[in-house]
Amino acid sequence: MKIRTVLVPLTMPLVLAACLGGGGGGGGSGWRNFTSFDNINPNQRVQFQSGGGSVNYAADVVGDDISRDGEISNEGARLRVRFGDEDPITQEIAVDSLELTVNLPDGSESGTFDGQNIADVGAGPAADRFIVAETTVPGANQGDPDIVTDRLYVDDNEVLALEYMTFGLWELGLDQAAVDIGGAAFGALTPATGTDSMPTTGTASYDGDLIGYNVLADSTTIYVADSQIDADFDTAEVTFSSTNTTDLAGAANPGFDLLPTTGTIDGNTFSGDGLTIAGLAGQAGDPDSGSFGGAFFGPSAAEAGGWFEMRNISQPEGTQDRYFGSFGAAETPIP
Numbered sequence: 001m002k003i004r005t006v007l008v009p010l011t012m013p014l015v016l017a018a019c020l021g022g023g024g025g026g027g028g029s030g031w032r033n034f035t036s037f038d039n040i041n042p043n044q045r046v047q048f049q050s051g052g053g054s055v056n057y058a059a060d061v062v063g064d065d066i067s068r069d070g071e072i073s074n075e076g077a078r079l080r081v082r083f084g085d086e087d088p089i090t091q092e093i094a095v096d097s098l099e100l101t102v103n104l105p106d107g108s109e110s111g112t113f114d115g116q117n118i119a120d121v122g123a124g125p126a127a128d129r130f131i132v133a134e135t136t137v138p139g140a141n142q143g144d145p146d147i148v149t150d151r152l153y154v155d156d157n158e159v160l161a162l163e164y165m166t167f168g169l170w171e172l173g174l175d176q177a178a179v180d181i182g183g184a185a186f187g188a189l190t191p192a193t194g195t196d197s198m199p200t201t202g203t204a205s206y207d208g209d210l211i212g213y214n215v216l217a218d219s220t221t222i223y224v225a226d227s228q229i230d231a232d233f234d235t236a237e238v239t240f241s242s243t244n245t246t247d248l249a250g251a252a253n254p255g256f257d258l259l260p261t262t263g264t265i266d267g268n269t270f271s272g273d274g275l276t277i278a279g280l281a282g283q284a285g286d287p288d289s290g291s292f293g294g295a296f297f298g299p300s301a302a303e304a305g306g307w308f309e310m311r312n313i314s315q316p317e318g319t320q321d322r323y324f325g326s327f328g329a330a331e332t333p334i335p
Contacts, residue, residue, distance in 0.1 A: 031080060035188050036163050036298070042086040042093055048079040051165065051295035052269045054184030055307040055324045056102065059215070061179055066220050069318045072309050074293070075103040079166075079186040098133070100152065100170065102182065126224045126248040129209050130168070131156045137175070149175045153211055153222070155328060162208070164188045164298030167305050167328040169211045169222070181213050183326030185305035187297035190268045196299030198268050199233040206231070206304045208329025210242045214256065215322040222248050223256050227327040229304045231296075236265040240272060240292050240308070242327070255279055256323065258308065261292065269295045275310060277323065289313045294327075303330050 034046040054077040059070030077100075084096035130153045136146035153169040155162070165187025172180040191197040206229040214221045225242040232238070241260040245253050255278050263272020275290025294306015305328030312321040 033188070034081070034186075038163060040083055040093060042083065045080065045082045048081070048166070048186035049189050050077040050079075051167075051185035051187055051189065051297060052271070052293040052306045053077065054102075054182055054326070055309045056180060056182035057213070057215070057309075057322060057324060058178060058180045061174075061177055065218055066179060066181075066215055068215050068217065068320060068322060072311065072322065072324060074307070074309075075182075077102065077184040077186065079184075098152070098154070102170070102172070102180065126246060126250060129156060129224055130154065130211060147175050149173070155209060155211070162187075162303055162328055162330055164303050165305050165328055167211075167326040169213060169325055181324075183211065183213070183307050183324065185294055185297075185307065185326050185328050187295075187303070187305070190296040190298060190301045192267045198296060198301055201234050203233065204231045204301060205229070205332045206329035207332050208303075208305070208327060210258075210308075210325060210327035212256070212308070212323055212325030217319070217321075223253065223325075224248065225257065227329050228260075229329050231265065231270075231301070231304070233265070233301075238263050238265050238270040238272070238304075240275070240294075240327075258290075261290075263292065268301070269293070270304075270306070275308060277310065290323075301331070303328065305329060 031045050031047045034040075034048045040046060053074045055072060056075050057070050057072045060067040080099040082096040082099070084094040086093050133152045133154065134148050135150040136148050139145050139147060151171045151174065155167050165185055167183070167185035169183040170181065206227075208227045208229075210225040210227040212223045212225070214223060223245050224247075225245040227242050228240070230239040239260050239262045240258070242258040245256040247253060257278040259276045259278060261272050261275045263270050271291070271293040273291045275292055277290075289312060290308065290310035292306060292308040294304060297303040297305065305326070307324070307326050309324035310322070315321065
């Protein structure tokens, strides 16, 4: 996300609230449709459209691990952003809050995420790509550390400079017996017809970022990577892949690179099956174990993003390794 923040220390609270909600528009009083970050004024509230839905994973917490006995499902999503005052020195607008409403796999809706601080995601390339908002509650006893209840990873696109969309990953209910994890892309969808609508001829390539959540038998890991999308509007095909995968500390893990997989374009959305990873023993690498979906954002499909999910279907049901998340990319200029 192209976060418009004033220059403040990371210890300065940044109020973030989040809700990922399915289909409906929601549009409460005072909210306007998001068109681009450049069109946002101080003290405005905007509502993003979901980009081809989202992917959710609900599972029980077992000790310090998350059970693989949950189920992945695709849901719609809604993101609302409140912006604060414009800083007179930087001429930047600070994010005041995020509201993300999620339709959970069990059919219920999540509550409002209300992150109260920004956490450093560590060294390496991940630190330049994502910020982390957390909701915490006081520890059981005075002097105990705060307990993290919800966490939201948001793309910090100062390098990508995405203008028409954002994407991220969330963990809800980390202090509960069950946790919901998921990812989605949000933005101003490219019109299917009319001015600045979807191209019907030609090709385009998009480069960006990806964030994914891996659930194994005894561990969970968040990965970041470079995402690539190639669109052929003549044939209505799209190819999705990722490279240069690292964990949040920057340690490389090329086994989780997503191999190029072709899908179809339908209006301003796209989807594909048969997604695979480069491969590590015991990981989700079956040719039929993955899928992806997403949408085009901005005028004339200037940007693209969405979700992906994988599972190792060679493993018994309920014990399958999972890998899922979201991605976003901007069209690469022709040299």
